[in-house]
Amino acid sequence: MQDTGSSSELITSAHRALVVNRAHGLTVPHLQMFPAGYLWDTAVIVKGLAVFDAERAAAEILRLLGAQWRSGMLPNEVYFDTNRFRRWIHGAHPDTPTGLTTSGITQPPMIVRSALEVGRRLDQDARVAFYRAALPALAASCRWVLDRRMGDRDLAVVIHPHETGMDNRADLVGPMAAHWLTGTTVPQRLTRTALLLTVRTGRNLVGDCRTVPVGHRSSHPEVLAASLQTHHLRRLGYDLAAIRASGRGVLVEDVGYNAVFLDAARCLQELAAELGPDAVRDHLPPDLPAAIDRLAAGLESLWQPDVDVHGGGYVSRDARTGAVLPGATVAGLFPLLVERRPERVRTMTDRLTDPGKYWALVPPPSAPLDSPTFDPTRYWQGPAWPFPTDILESGLELAGRADLAAELRHRYLTRPHGLEHAEYQNPLTGAPLGARPFSPAAALTLRFADRRPG
Ligand code: GLC
Numbered sequence: 164m165q166d167t168g169s170s171s172e173l174i175t176s177a178h179r180a181l182v183v184n185r186a187h188g189l190t191v192p193h194l195q196m197f198p199a200g201y202l203w204d205t206a207v208i209v210k211g212l213a214v215f216d217a218e219r220a221a222a223e224i225l226r227l228l229g230a231q232w233r234s235g236m237l238p239n240e241v242y243f244d245t246n247r248f249r250r251w252i253h254g255a256h257p258d259t260p261t262g263l264t265t266s267g268i269t270q271p272p273m274i275v276r277s278a279l280e281v282g283r284r285l286d287q288d289a290r291v292a293f294y295r296a297a298l299p300a301l302a303a304s305c306r307w308v309l310d311r312r313m314g315d316r317d318l319a320v321v322i323h324p325h326e327t328g329m330d331n332r333a334d335l336v337g338p339m340a341a342h343w344l345t346g347t348t349v350p351q352r353l354t355r356t357a358l359l360l361t362v363r364t365g366r367n368l369v370g371d372c373r374t375v376p377v378g379h380r381s382s383h384p385e386v387l388a389a390s391l392q393t394h395h396l397r398r399l400g401y402d403l404a405a406i407r408a409s410g411r412g413v414l415v416e417d418v419g420y421n422a423v424f425l426d427a428a429r430c431l432q433e434l435a436a437e438l439g440p441d442a443v444r445d446h447l448p449p450d451l452p453a454a455i456d457r458l459a460a461g462l463e464s465l466w467q468p469d470v471d472v473h474g475g476g477y478v479s480r481d482a483r484t485g486a487v488l489p490g491a492t493v494a495g496l497f498p499l500l501v502e503r504r505p506e507r508v509r510t511m512t513d514r515l516t517d518p519g520k521y522w523a524l525v526p527p528p529s530a531p532l533d534s535p536t537f538d539p540t541r542y543w544q545g546p547a548w549p550f551p552t553d554i555l556e557s558g559l560e561l562a563g564r565a566d567l568a569a570e571l572r573h574r575y576l577t578r579p580h581g582l583e584h585a586e587y588q589n590p591l592t593g594a595p596l597g598a599r600p601f602s603p604a605a606a607l608t609l610r611f612a613d614r615r616p617g
Contacts, residue, residue, distance in 0.1 A: 170612065173581055177608040180584045180600030181212065187243035188226050190606075193586070193598035196371065200227045200241035203328045204603050206273035207553045209281055211606020214613045217284035221293040224278050228300040230265050232258040235307030236401075237272065237300075238265035239325060254397040267401035268323045268393075271420050272308075275301050275427035276557065279434050294438055298431075302446040305431055308424060309454050312403055317461030318416040319424055320482045322406055323392055327417045327494065328550055329543040330389065331381040333530045334479055334490035338413050343388040355387075362387050379596050381542050407483070414482035418465050419494030422477075423554065425458050426500040426561075462498060466507075475510060491534055492543075493527050493551045499558030508562045515555065516567065523590035525578045526571060527551055532590070539589045546587035546596055549603040556611070572611040581608065 184194050190212060191197055192204045205227045213220035230241040242249055242264040249264045256267055278297045282290045314320040321327055324335040344355060362383050366372040371380050381389070395412050399405040406412045428451060435443045448454065462477075467487060470476040477495040479488045496511055516522045520531040525547040530537050538544040552575060559568035575581075579593030584604040586597030 170576075173576065173608055174612055176582050176600070177211070177584060177605035177612075178215070180605035181208070181602055181609075183600065184602045189223050189243075190602050192602050193600070196374065196586075196598040198242075200230060200243070202227070202237055202239045202270040203273050203550055206277040207549055207603040208606045209277050210553070211602075211609040213281045213284045214609045217281060218289065220281045221285060221289070221297075224274065224281060225293075225296055227274070228297060230260060230263055231300050231304065232256070232260070232265070232307075234258045234311065235303035235305075236267075236311075237269055237274070237304045239268055239270035239328075240266040252393075256400060266325075267396060268326050270326060270328045271423035272304060272427040273423055273554065275305075275430045275434070279430045282434070282437075291438065294434055295442070298435060298438065298442060298446050301431055301434070302448070305428055305451070306448050309448060309450075314403075314414075314416055314482045316416060316464060316480075316485070317457040318421050318465070318480075318482075319458075320403060321415050321417045321420050322396055322401065322403060322412065324389060324413070324415075327415070327419055329419070329492070329494065329529065331385045332492050332494065332543045333534065333536050334488040334492055335413075335415065336385055336388075337490070338415075338481065338488060339388040339392070340384060342411075342413050343391045344384055358387055358391075359383050362390065375597055379540050379542065415488065416461075416465070416480040416482045417494065418462070418477045418479045419497045421458065421462050421465070422494075422497035422500050425455065425462060428455050428458065429501075459501070462501070476514065490530070490536065492530050493521065493555075496521070496527070497551075497554055497558065499555060499562050502562060508564065512559070512562075512564055512567060523547065524574075525588050525590045525593050526574055527555060528590035529587075539591050540594070540596055542587070542597075545590065547590040548587045549601070549607045553603075553607055553610075569614075569616075572614060575607060576611050576615065584608065 181190050184191050186194060186198055189200050190208050191199060192201055205223060209220040209223050212223065231237050245262065245264055253264060253266050259265055278301060282293050285293055308319050312319045324330055324339060392412055396406060399409060432451065435447050465477050466475060467478050468475040470478055476491060477498050480486065481488060496515055499511055502508055514520055515527060519533050521527040523532060528545050528547050529543045529551065530545050536544060539546060556568050556571050559571065580595045583595040584600035585595030586599060586601040588595055
């Protein structure tokens with residue numbers, strides 16, 4: 164059965180999903196598989212919550228912002244406890260807030276746009292109170308990127324593939340494997356075999372492969388490479404300057420992260436402006452307008468006119484060498500959030516709506532359908548996920564293509580197996596994959612249904 168469900172069934176089940184996944188004052192992505200706060204998951208979840216309870220959505224944003232590091236960094240993963248094993252994995256960094264265990268890396272900061280949009284659903288007094296409460300943390304996170312993460316070419320640098328939100332994205336796995344898994348001496352090979360065995364055993368016993376086939380997740384070598392990079396970063400205190408100096412570790416000028424960050428910086432200006440000139444003066448980095456201009460120019464340098472037969476596209480770059488990372492992915496469309504030139508928007512929307520590339524039964528796939536490595540069921544190598552759907556729906560609205568945004572929402576709401584609220588789906592058949600019910604998927608249903616005409 165293609166379990167699309169009636170409209171009311173869909174909404175009831177989406178509400179239920181957000182109830183069962185509650186823990187620690189947050190709606191977590193999935194109670195068993197992801198019982199933690201995740202930065203870009205929360206950004207999507209709160210917009211769905213806000214449709215029926217904007218106060219709760221605002222409270223959840225503030226709860227997550229409570230995990231901010233003293234440096235201003237917003238971690239991608241937050242556990243509201245101090246479990247020793249988790250502490251060991253992530254390391255005990257002095258910047259971590261007391262009483263929590265967090266990762267030392269971040270994720271695309273969609274939370275700023277979400278805060279702005281959640282606030283708009285509150286009444287005037289509650290909105291002002293919420294913006295006042297959220298602004299210092301949001302501004303500090305922006306300051307942190309500008310001070311600590313800018314690279315040589317006016318772009319923010321991500322220090323781990325998980326910072327893109329798309330762990331084993333097609334253009335990231337090659338550089339990661341080349342960097343971490345290619346030693347050819349006998350000791351290197353032996354160590355690698357032993358480590359791979361450990362990764363496999365760990366994932367089968369206590370990790371994601373207990374419940375999901377490995378063919379639907381990142382491969383064992385991909386997880387090993389990511390873990391080796393985490394280990395290296397932890398030793399160096401997650402500090403970009405130290406990581407660069409070490410010569411080890413893959414560093415990326417990621418198009419997805421930078422497009423979201425540029426949008427976030429503009430949302431921050433909008434949010435502060437609603438509170439008045441004092442808030443702007445007291446909280447925003449004084450150089451923010453200039454930084455935004457530089458970032459826009461940096462993003463422009465990621466546009467490559469010869470990258471695709473349809474006339475150019477956005478790519479990511481190796482931050483050490485400046486080399487383009489080969490392999491088109493949906494992250495190359497995230498600049499729809501910030502692009503306003505009609506010609507450029509058209510090139511991107513043509514690609515998005517091409518049935519041979521991204522306009523699948525369940526759009527958008529994480530990699531284009533015609534890419535040589537496209538795999539419809541393997542984690543970020545092809546399946547459709549709620550996060551890019553959320554970003555592109557906003558991007559289409561902002562870029563003046565409300566018609567396509569409505570079409571994307573319609574396809575999402577009528578997709579097969581929508582009632583399962585799956586973590587990701589086969590974009591060709593809609594087959595549900597990964598954890599379910601997954602809160603970001605359910606939240607998107609509520610947000611999109613709320614905008615349905617009539
Ligand atoms: C996985 C996904 C990431 C998400 C997290 C929690 O790591 O790749 O995008 O934030 O799970 O759902």
